[in-house]
Amino acid sequence: MQREIRRLAAIIAADIAGYSRLIGQDEEGTLRALRAHRNEFIDPLIAEHAGRIANTAGDSLLLEFSSAVDAVRYAIAFQNGMAERNADVGEDRRIVFRVGINVGDVVAEGNDLLGDAVNIAGRLQEIGEAGDITLSDDAYRQIRTRLDASFEERGAQKLKNIAETVEVWTWRPTRQRAPSPTADEPQPVPDKPSIAVLPFNNMSGDPEQEYLCDGITEDIITALSRLRWFLVIARNSTFVYKGRSVDVTQVGRELGVRYVLEGSIRKSGDRVRIAAQLVDTNSGTHLWAQNFDRELADIFELQDDIAQNVAAAIEPKLVAAEGARSQSRSSQDLSAWDMVTRAMTHYGRMTTSETETAIKLLRSTVEKYPNYGPAHSLLAFAILVSGHVGWTQESDEYSYAADLALRAVQLDNEDPWAHLALGYVAFTRRLTDEAILEYTRALELNPNFATAYGYMGWTYAFDGQSDEAIRNFALALRISPHDPLKAFFCSGTGVAHYFACRYEEAVEWGRKAIRERPEFSAARRILCASLAQAGLTGEANEELAALRKFQPDLSIAWMEKHVPYTARAMPHFIEGMRKAGME
Numbered sequence: 001m002q003r004e005i006r007r008l009a010a011i012i013a014a015d016i017a018g019y020s021r022l023i024g025q026d027e028e029g030t031l032r033a034l035r036a037h038r039n040e041f042i043d044p045l046i047a048e049h050a051g052r053i054a055n056t057a058g059d060s061l062l063l064e065f066s067s068a069v070d071a072v073r074y075a076i077a078f079q080n081g082m083a084e085r086n087a088d089v090g091e092d093r094r095i096v097f098r099v100g101i102n103v104g105d106v107v108a109e110g111n112d113l114l115g116d117a118v119n120i121a122g123r124l125q126e127i128g129e130a131g132d133i134t135l136s137d138d139a140y141r142q143i144r145t146r147l148d149a150s151f152e153e154r155g156a157q158k159l160k161n162i163a164e165t166v167e168v169w170t171w172r173p174t175r176q177r178a179p180s181p182t183a184d185e186p187q188p189v190p191d192k193p194s195i196a197v198l199p200f201n202n203m204s205g206d207p208e209q210e211y212l213c214d215g216i217t218e219d220i221i222t223a224l225s226r227l228r229w230f231l232v233i234a235r236n237s238t239f240v241y242k243g244r245s246v247d248v249t250q251v252g253r254e255l256g257v258r259y260v261l262e263g264s265i266r267k268s269g270d271r272v273r274i275a276a277q278l279v280d281t282n283s284g285t286h287l288w289a290q291n292f293d294r295e296l297a298d299i300f301e302l303q304d305d306i307a308q309n310v311a312a313a314i315e316p317k318l319v320a321a322e323g324a325r326s327q328s329r330s331s332q333d334l335s336a337w338d339m340v341t342r343a344m345t346h347y348g349r350m351t352t353s354e355t356e357t358a359i360k361l362l363r364s365t366v367e368k369y370p371n372y373g374p375a376h377s378l379l380a381f382a383i384l385v386s387g388h389v390g391w392t393q394e395s396d397e398y399s400y401a402a403d404l405a406l407r408a409v410q411l412d413n414e415d416p417w418a419h420l421a422l423g424y425v426a427f428t429r430r431l432t433d434e435a436i437l438e439y440t441r442a443l444e445l446n447p448n449f450a451t452a453y454g455y456m457g458w459t460y461a462f463d464g465q466s467d468e469a470i471r472n473f474a475l476a477l478r479i480s481p482h483d484p485l486k487a488f489f490c491s492g493t494g495v496a497h498y499f500a501c502r503y504e505e506a507v508e509w510g511r512k513a514i515r516e517r518p519e520f521s522a523a524r525r526i527l528c529a530s531l532a533q534a535g536l537t538g539e540a541n542e543e544l545a546a547l548r549k550f551q552p553d554l555s556i557a558w559m560e561k562h563v564p565y566t567a568r569a570m571p572h573f574i575e576g577m578r579k580a581g582m583e
Contacts, residue, residue, distance in 0.1 A: 005108040010071035010139065012051075012063040013100045013121040014078075017130035019059035022095070033095055034059075041081055049074035054113045062121075064113060068103050068142035072171075075099050075133045076149060079173050083131065100124030102136040120166060123159035127515055128170065137167035150244050152482075156352065158519040160546070194231040194257040197221045199242040200274070201264040211342045213265050214239075216274065218344070220261070225448040233257060234450040234480035252281025255481065270295055336372040339365040347382055355386055366404070373411035373418060380404035380421035384428070385485075398428060416445040420452050427459045430564050435459045450480035454489045461495040464569040469496035487516035491523035498530050498576070499569060506530035521551045525563070529576025540580035556582055 016022070022030040046053060046063060049070050055062040065071035079099065086094040102124060104117025120136060128134040135143075140151060149171060156165040197220050200213045218235050225232045233255050241251065248260045263276035277289040339361060347358035362379035369375060383401040402425045408418035423438030439456040443449055457472035473493045476483070483489065494509035510527030513520060524547040531540035548554060556574060559582075565573050 006105055007108065008104070009106045009113070009117070010065040010068045010101065010103050010142075011106065011113065011118055011121040012061070012065070012071055012075060013118070013125045014061045014063070014097045015125060016059040017096050017098055022093070026093070029093070030095070033093075037082070037085065037095060041085060042078065045074065045078055045081065049077070054111060062113065062118065064106075068101070068139045069146050071101050072133070072135070072139070072143045072147060072149070075101060076147075076171065079131055079133060079171075083173055096130040098125045098128040098130060099133045100126070100128065100135075101133065101139045103139045103142060116162075120159065120162060123162055124166070124168065126160065127157060127168070127518055129172075129515060131173050133171040135169045135171070137169065140167075140169040150246075152240055155354075157517075158550070160518070160549075194233075195224065195259040195261060196233040196238050196251060196255045196257045197224065198246070198251070198260060198262045199239055200262070200276075203264045203266040204268075206267070209265070209267050212267060212272070214242075214344070216265060222446070225446045231257070231479070232448040234448065234483060236450070236484050237480040237482035240482040248279045248281050249284055256478070257281060336365055336369040336375060339368075340372075340375050340378060344378065347378075355382065358382055359386065371411060373408045373415050376404045376411065377408035377415050377417035377421050380408060381417060381424065384421065384424045398425070401425065414445055416442040416449055416452065419445070420449070420455065423452075423459070424455060427455065427462070428564050430462075430566050432459055432463045432566060448479055450476045450483060451485060453479065454483075454485060454492070457489065457496070458492045461492050461499065462564055462569060463566045464499040464572070466496040466500035469493075487513045487520050487523060490516060491520065491526060494523070494526045494530065498526055498533070499572060501533075503530045503534035507534060507536075519550055521547060521554075522563075524550065525554075525559070525577070526573075528580040528582070529573055532579035532581075533576045537579070544580045544582060554582070 016034075019030075042061075043053070049065070051063050051065045051070065051074055053061065054064045063071070063074075065074065079097070082095070082097060086096065100121045100123065102117050102121040104120070105115060106117050107114045124134040124136060135151065143149075144151075151169040151171050154168040154170055157168045158165050197217055200217050202209050202213045217238075221232060221235050221238070237255065248262070251260055252258070258281060260279045260281055261276060262279065263274060266273045266275075272294055274292045274294075275289070276292070277286055279286055343358040343361035343365065346354045346361065359379065359382050362375055362382060365372065365375040366379055380401040383397050383404075387397060401421065405418060405421035405425055408415060409422060412418065419438045419442040423435045423442065426432075426435035426438060436456065436459060439452050439459065442452040443456075446452070453472045454476035457469045457476060460466075460472060461469035470493060473489045473496070476489050477486070480486075490509050491513035494506045494513065497503070497506040497509060507527060507530045510523050510530055513523035514527065517523070524543060528540050528543045528547060531537075531543055556577065559577065560570065560574070563570075563573075
């Protein structure tokens, strides 16, 4: 029996985004352009980076490299080079690739390569967007300290026909990208003052102090958000820059802000020093800088001081008129704040295991500090979102979350998270007007609360009120373009277009949501219905088969009971699902 030839390799799988569309509109021109790209640029670049072509099939390439470093260097040069070659090409004719990279054991069969490592690389490119490079964690570990490139952590992803989840990282180009209906493109700078607070750096040399940096950063964001004249980018989007060396001018373009606040924290014993500086993103000029030395027990006073000084540097007249409001918390709350901050650091990563850790910590906080409102509101919201995503299925958890939200409001009626949780409870019970009232109250308390705008959008969408839904989702994505809940906002936008009978737009947004979170069954449901209503029955059937892998016992009866469309919206949704083949 012939022994298999195995070796360790770095694998690149690449294919052209929208290839069928390109061929359909101009087959001869597309093939001619692809040959030119291959001969003049792609193939010579492969040789330059010591790689080889293992296989090609139409619009796809399978490449082998001896190291992950060589593979990623090639991929970045490849994507940047293709962007340059596309610069003078019309958007509808650009050839733009998605790239997936994995490292693992492969089986050689002639020039071709087989095995799980190859399959995973192929699935990684499928979940990327046009122009992206998507890495497995195995590949990322090989290059993270060796290449000067920034990667966004996307957490554990369920890949099609791959048994185990894969931790995923994404590189996105800064040059021109193919058009996409997303919030990833440069954002316009609004007329009113706008600011992004970047995660403060931990200078203590103690990894355990990361939670302190995260908590203080979030407190400053919250304090600034209470000034209605500011657009303040949400925590979930600024925290994608955590641990990265960033160019503030690039951050300004990506988030659409005039100013960036950055800083560092050094803890020594019971004292903490915070260095903060405000930077103009257009010029890179430092407008203001200051050090703050405090006892750790004065942490809430400290964050108010920083917020007030930053606001004063941006627009003194605004602060004179109102000023930053205090968090209204005392140093006695520090231990509870400590526990909640640790929990939210885990929760912000939006994976099953990290969310379980966050919920466990929040449960402990509620038990230990039964009168600390933020612990109750955040635990309620975490439980509700986990149920929505499908991480928890127990129906009694919803009742518990409702009780927590009510208790949170009783403890602190000024907590926007408490009203967000109450709104979500009403949404799951199909009480549209009640949910809108609670979300509105949350936004009155924090006008820059992206999550509240997002769930306001969901509530309008599930009641068939498309225009209001789209407006709120757009606001959520503007305030927090890199939010871990981005798939929710995109999927909800698809729902809104569906009920407006704009099925092609609904399909587009549903696919965007699935690229963000392939396991998000709500996005797959609206994609099935949208494809069917658009007359794409074959694709709808295929998507329904994929959906059943995530939700095997899905049925019309289950959806009528558990998916909270209101009575006037549900029939139209069920109609689409029946056309897709659901019974």
